[in-house]
Amino acid sequence: MSSRFLRTSLLIGAVSLLAACSPSEEPQKPETRTAAEPTAEAPAEAVREEAKAQSDQPESGVDYHSFANTSDFRVKHVDLDLTVDFDRKVLEGEAKLQLKRLTDKKKPLILDTRGLEIESVEAGHGGQLQPVKFSMGETDPNLGTPLKIELPKNATAVSIRYRTSPDASGVQWLEPQQTAGGEHPFLFTQAQAIHARSFVPLQDTPQVRITYNATIRTPEELRAVMSADNDPEAEMDGVFEFSMPQPIPSYLLALAVGDLEFKPMGERTGVYAEPELLESAAAEFEDTESMLEATEEAYGPYRWDRYDLLILPPSFPFGGMENPRLSFITPTVIAGDKSLVALIAHELAHSWSGNLVTNASWRDLWLNEGFTTYLTNRIMQNIYGDERYRMEMALGYDDLKADLADRPDGDEIMAIDLRGRDPDEVFSNIPYEKGSLFLYELEQKVGRENFDQFLLDYFNNFAFQSITTEDFEQYLEKTLLAQYPDKLDAERIRQWIHEPGIPEGAPVPTSDAFSKIDPVREQWLNGEMAAADIDTSDWTYHQWKYFLDGMPEKLSEEQLQALDSAFNLTESKNNEIAFSWLMIAVRNDYQPAFERLENFLTEIGRNKFLRPLYRNLVESGKQEMAAQIFEQAKAGYHPLTVKVNSKIIYGDDAE
Ligand code: BES
Ligand code: ZN
Secondary structure, three states: OOHHHHHHHHHHOOOOOHHHHOOOOOOOOOOEOOOOOOOOOOOHHHHHHHHHHHOOOOOOOOOOOOOOOOOOEEEEEEEEEEEEEOOOOEEEEEEEEEEEEOOOOOOOEEEEEOOOEEEEEEEEEOOEEEEOOEEEOOOEOOOEEEEEEOOOOOOOEEEEEEEOOOOOOOEEEEOHHHOOOOOOOEEEEOOOOOOHHHOOOEOOOOOOEEEEEEEEEOOOOOEEEEOOOOOOOOOOOOEEEEEEEEEEEHHHOOEEEEOOEEEEOOOOEEEEEOHHHHHHHHHHOOOHHHHHHHHHHHHOOOOOOOEEEEEOOOOOOOOEEOOOOEEEEOHHHOOOOOOOOHHHHHHHHOOOEOOOEEEOOHHHHHHHHHHHHHHHHHHHHHHHOHHHHHHHHHHHHHHHHHHHHOOOHHHHOOOOOOOOOOHHHOOOOHHHHHHHHHHHHHHHHHOHHHHHHHHHHHHHHOOOEEEOHHHHHHHHHHHHHHHOOOOOOHHHHHHHHHOOOOOOOOOOOOOHHHHOHHHHHHHHHOOOOOHHHOOOOOOOHHHHHHHHHOOOOOOOHHHHHHHHHHHOHHHOOOHHHHHHHHHHHHHOOOHHHHHHHHHHHHHOOOHHHHHHHHHHHHHOOOHHHHHHHHHHHHHHOOHHHHHHHHHHHHOOOOO
């Protein structure tokens, strides 16, 4: 028992460890290795309140973003039967939850919901379900509304009839004109971090893992796919059956419906996309199978059976989302030259870091994203070689530096305090790039082979579990720190994880391919070389990106025109290049790029691009223009995109 565990016990008076309740029934280790379990006397809310009152530090292992009383009940399995109604923009039907009881007292079951309309609830044991009372608690703007269900004493199953709201935070309903084909509507869900509750009532916390089956009823011409056992041969009769036998946290529950076709890329890999995009996507991502094999080779078997990609319409708010067996991917990375496929390596790597070993709360997100970013770089090196590896790492490092330059200290800490905050709004490069740099330093210190062995053991040790930052620290102490006491330093590791900034002497990723760009940029800026005379014939995407991102704050109108006419940047087909150029254009008021800017902001919904562009517009005195474009584009944006960008444009108090 760790000292943290003892502290927790003292804090809440008594503790009921999950495993201690029913050791014989639990085939695996408990999913959560943390001990901050609320007790019968101290339900989740009380624990949260008390933890807040007693400490100005978040309590390890407490999920401050869920109402669920996970120490009384654990949802083990969900059966969904949902009808997809494109006219009303609702998902409607039934969720049946199989529970494991951890209490023999008569306790209500508290589930997470957001904007759900609950029609009826039945509960009972086995097949015998009876209507039961339920009530909705007070709505929290970040967390949604707790659903309290009065369960009979021995109930182990609950069935909820419900429908989603047309503006559900985790669902986007697209009109045909927002798709590549332009003829059929499209629907997709995005559950991470806390949006699963807006389309299924459940314990929406990464500490609970569920298996699920689903029946999805769609218009007959459309195909449904899920984070489950998709069957490309499924009959197109408007009814799709799914099963997900590996237990997953709720944020990996995912559904999409549209005019989708399938093309295999390798034995275990393939693409689902609208027919218009299928060929180009399959060609762009043809290395996916090799990436899968390379990752298995280093970090142990792929445990999820198939690995397919789903290409979404451009309003998808992220680059990618690691939904198990079926990563959701933005079409904006289909550049034609594989320059942006690190995204695929990233989502694939989550099959180990994230989906297999899962962050226990959103404070621990760096365990998902930092490990994944580190693995991404390693996969890229394996498939595309050293130079690409160095460039990807150096660009990531620059992103980190940029974020460190304009964030409050507290937000630079990997194990971040998110109490009372909306995880969507705290999103940054810190958990990704600082996490990855930390692991890179460990690798440098103990040697690559030893570090890979450590990672392999780590994934096996914690497979299908949710772990906290402190679990990781303890594991590191037992393993690498004990093995290499002369190479590693516990205090420095603590600093990496719990202090802002980057520890002094941390590695600085650099690339020779970039070092030769610096003098060229310099000469051009000094007027020693004309833009048209720069020999860019062998520049890769990464070098272009580096060239542009390294430009000074201010450029003159003549300089902007010279760059644009030499390299046609305003018309760039590579969205990352276009983005970097538009950032320069906005801050320098370069009008010739503004039409492209408006199109870019209207056609693409990826927040990685939209947030900085809108912020840049506002900060450079063009709030009105930002608002005008936003108002016009808004109907096509995902709810999340609307929420975070309206705050940027109209300030914190606005809707
Ligand atoms: N899991 C994330 C997306 C995410 C994180 C959604 C936190 C909601 C909350 C996904 O794997 C991701 O990191 N996507 C990045 C990819 C990039 C870093 C290669 C993205 O979308 O830009
Ligand atoms: Zn990720």
